[in-house]
Amino acid sequence: MKRFATSVCAALLAVALCAVPALAGGEVLVGAITPLSGKISVYGEGFMRAMQLAQDEVNAAGGIKGKPMKILFEDNGSTAQGSVSAIQKLITVHKLPVIFGPAASSNFLAVCPIAQRNKVVLIGAESAAASISKCGSYVFRVFPSDLLQGKGVAQLAKGLGYDQVVLTYVNNDWGVGLAEVFSKDYQAAGGKIVDQFPHAAGASDYRSELLRIKKAGVKAVVNLTYIKEAATMLKQAYQMGLKVQWLMGSASKSPKMVQLAGKAAEGVIGTYPVVSQDTPQYRVYKAAWQKKYPGKKLPIFGEYNYDMVKLTAKALNLATAYNADAIRQALIKASQGYIGVTGDKSFDANGDVKATYGRWTVKNGKIVDYK
Amino acid sequence: MYYLQLLINGLVAGSVYALFAVGLTLVYGVFRFINFAHGELITWGAYGVLLFMAPPLGLSLGWALVPACLLAVALGLACDRLVYQPLRQSDRVTLLIASIGLSFFLRSALQFIFGADLTSYPLGLARGFSWGELSITGVQLAMVACAVIFLGGLFLLLTRTRLGKALRAVSDNPELAGIMGLPLKQVGWTVWGLASLFAAAGGILLGMDTSLDPFMGLANLIKAFAAVLLGGAGNVWGALLGGLFIGVAENLSVAVLSPGYKDFVAFAVIVVILLLRPQGIFALAGSGGVR
Numbered sequence: 001m002k003r004f005a006t007s008v009c010a011a012l013l014a015v016a017l018c019a020v021p022a023l024a025g026g027e028v029l030v031g032a033i034t035p036l037s038g039k040i041s042v043y044g045e046g047f048m049r050a051m052q053l054a055q056d057e058v059n060a061a062g063g064i065k066g067k068p069m070k071i072l073f074e075d076n077g078s079t080a081q082g083s084v085s086a087i088q089k090l091i092t093v094h095k096l097p098v099i100f101g102p103a104a105s106s107n108f109l110a111v112c113p114i115a116q117r118n119k120v121v122l123i124g125a126e127s128a129a130a131s132i133s134k135c136g137s138y139v140f141r142v143f144p145s146d147l148l149q150g151k152g153v154a155q156l157a158k159g160l161g162y163d164q165v166v167l168t169y170v171n172n173d174w175g176v177g178l179a180e181v182f183s184k185d186y187q188a189a190g191g192k193i194v195d196q197f198p199h200a201a202g203a204s205d206y207r208s209e210l211l212r213i214k215k216a217g218v219k220a221v222v223n224l225t226y227i228k229e230a231a232t233m234l235k236q237a238y239q240m241g242l243k244v245q246w247l248m249g250s251a252s253k254s255p256k257m258v259q260l261a262g263k264a265a266e267g268v269i270g271t272y273p274v275v276s277q278d279t280p281q282y283r284v285y286k287a288a289w290q291k292k293y294p295g296k297k298l299p300i301f302g303e304y305n306y307d308m309v310k311l312t313a314k315a316l317n318l319a320t321a322y323n324a325d326a327i328r329q330a331l332i333k334a335s336q337g338y339i340g341v342t343g344d345k346s347f348d349a350n351g352d353v354k355a356t357y358g359r360w361t362v363k364n365g366k367i368v369d370y371k
Numbered sequence: 372m373y374y375l376q377l378l379i380n381g382l383v384a385g386s387v388y389a390l391f392a393v394g395l396t397l398v399y400g401v402f403r404f405i406n407f408a409h410g411e412l413i414t415w416g417a418y419g420v421l422l423f424m425a426p427p428l429g430l431s432l433g434w435a436l437v438p439a440c441l442l443a444v445a446l447g448l449a450c451d452r453l454v455y456q457p458l459r460q461s462d463r464v465t466l467l468i469a470s471i472g473l474s475f476f477l478r479s480a481l482q483f484i485f486g487a488d489l490t491s492y493p494l495g496l497a498r499g500f501s502w503g504e505l506s507i508t509g510v511q512l513a514m515v516a517c518a519v520i521f522l523g524g525l526f527l528l529l530t531r532t533r534l535g536k537a538l539r540a541v542s543d544n545p546e547l548a549g550i551m552g553l554p555l556k557q558v559g560w561t562v563w564g565l566a567s568l569f570a571a572a573g574g575i576l577l578g579m580d581t582s583l584d585p586f587m588g589l590a591n592l593i594k595a596f597a598a599v600l601l602g603g604a605g606n607v608w609g610a611l612l613g614g615l616f617i618g619v620a621e622n623l624s625v626a627v628l629s630p631g632y633k634d635f636v637a638f639a640v641i642v643v644i645l646l647l648r649p650q651g652i653f654a655l656a657g658s659g660g661v662r
Contacts, residue, residue: 038586041487171631198631204581204590207380208625208633215373228489232581239499239508260489260582262496 028064028316030309031090031099032071033111038078039202042227042256043103046299047125048073051100053292054309064316071309076102080110087111091118097324098123098316100308101141103301105129105174112139119324121331123312125304128250129177133350138328140335142308142345143301144273144355146174149249150181152271152357153222154189157247160269162220164192165247166213169224171198178224178249186222194218199233201226206233210242220245227252227300231260238264245269253360253367254300265362269370273355275303275342285341307340314338372504377622383511385618386518390573391591392598392610393522394566400542400605401562402459404466405596408450409570410588411477416443416571417578417587418485420492432492440571446477447567448560474589482585491582510580517572522611525565529607534561542605590634594621597637600644603651612653616640 035044059068076082083102098121108127115122116136124141169175195216221244230252248270258265319330335347359370419439499508529535541548541558602609621636
């Protein structure tokens with residue numbers, strides 16, 4: 001009994017020692033839940049690099065009130081359960097008042113009630129689902145809500161003269177949400193959706209889905225999906241001899257998608273929240289990236305992650321204290337009129353930002369703006 | 372026509388599932404446990420090609436195929452020698468858990484070496500062959516051909532060679548086989564060799580058809596497992612038919628279900644079989660032999 005009691009006390013002591021306040025050691029810690037493994041790890045590596053780039057610049061400019069900023073990365077395995085474990089660890093063990101939320105709206109939506117309940121500031125850099133606007137006062141995102149993108153895709157389809165489409169979307173909160181918004185806007189504009197169905201994320205064989213599209217006999221397909229899935233579908237469509245105009249969303253707009261799909265990606269058109277590449281901020285970001293990671297392509301949504309870290313650093317410098325409420329106030333104040341690489345990041349009452357949607361296409365193996 | 376194309380797709384997918392299921396069931400028949408690390412043999416086989424294509428060896432895709440299969444076979448034998456053999460006398464749950472642990476280990480090792488990112492073989496993009504409204508690609512034809520050749524070879528091995536007959540005897544009753552002087556060690560090696568070879572070949576073909584990622588083995592393992600259960604654990608021909616059935620069912624289900632829920636079919640099969648006929652469709656009463 002005595003030995004049991006001693007070992008329990010020793011274990012409790014060890015746990016208590018681990019939960020040191022995040023300011024000890026002279027660093028300002030910020031949490032980050034990132035998909036470093038699993039289904040969307042193809043995005044995660046780029047996010048981490050973009051965040052580290054911003055972190056280095058913040059520290060080179062003096063850090064947070066003299067102390068260096070350090071981002072504590074937690075891998076969520078690309079799943080909602082992994083994200084929940086990660087955020088619980090960051091909140092209870094490390095006691096962090098501000099956390100960068102996970103990619104994929106499903107994962108973000110899984111953790112935002114936890115952040116709101118524990119009064120921890122949660123910021124997202126690439127979560128587009130419209131329902132995130134209702135997450136609460138402690139939840140922010142530098143990425144625009146899909147309410148706007150759905151309209152953009154509908155306008156794209158109608159504008160190009162397609163009155164009938166097949167709609168397919170990846171089977172998660174992002175895909176389902178965006179599909180709903182698109183179908184409402186598209187049908188209100190007089191379009192007809194001949195067939196619609198979700199497809200599984202991360203599958204290696206989409207031929208059955210493609211067959212259904214072939215059966216419908218339409219000229220255009222609205223495909224709201226991620227990089228890996230888009231590439232596989234395009235490749236298999238090419239092999240099957242299926243010729244349609246693919247209309248996609250922002251999550252597929254990546255050089256990696258073009259690299260995976262090869263010539264099958266030629267001619268794909270999509271929408272994305274416009275990030276002008278002509279601004280001085282973008283040029284500075286691009287140059288800094290190429291200096292730190294020579295030879296590596298700019299990652300999809302990297303600019304958003306970069307802006308998120310820089311904006312948070314500004315807020316931390318403004319904050320009167322290192323706790324969630326002070327950081328929250330400072331964040332709202334810091335965002336007003338803040339022009340980052342991705343444009344105006346002023347948060348509105350729901351913690352959302354605005355955006356204009358532009359169009360991209362794949363031409364000669366490169367992603368360019370669609371005129 | 373639409374349904375015929377779905378059927379063709381189903382048979383192609385099914386032949387690969389059959390390869391995996393047969394390997395899994397061979398191991399079960401002789402060693403009496405489900406090897407959850409079987410999925411990793413699939414993945415390692417597929418990634419092995421990339422390993423041999425990279426510097427310093429720098430082989431071309433065609434020349435890298437055989438070494439990749441040999442790598443998977445070596446891996447399978449090593450797993451047996453280092454992990455499963457010491458646990459041979461333990462109960463099935465221990466072996467199962469050990470195989471789950473081994474699967475995590477192998478998957479993480481793969482991720483460590485190759486990264487968690489998606490990759491693919493440097494094959495060009497080619498249009499498939501088509502007759503009217505039906506189409507099939509070269510790789511899909513290769514999948515079916517490979518399955519036919521390998522499974523045909525297995526049939527000849529099991530029925531015409533001494534080693535094959537010894538294998539069937541050992542899976543029927545290991546103790547008696549040992550007493551009769553059958554070469555248990557050789558049978559064990561053969562089983563692991565065949566299972567790993569089939570897994571690697573299927574994995575490479577899948578990689579050629581689609582792409583590679585560290586989790587590809589795990590996803591296919593579930594389908595293979597469903598096929599094994601369907602056919603009766605330990606029954607090679609049951610596993611073959613089970614694999615084909617799951618492939619066809621999965622693809623035909625797209626006509627009625629939403630394609631996003633295709634994976635549902637394999638899980639539904641597992642549940643239904645376990646509820647209605649847990650010994651599998653082809654299992655004879657009270658036996659677990661390789662037939």
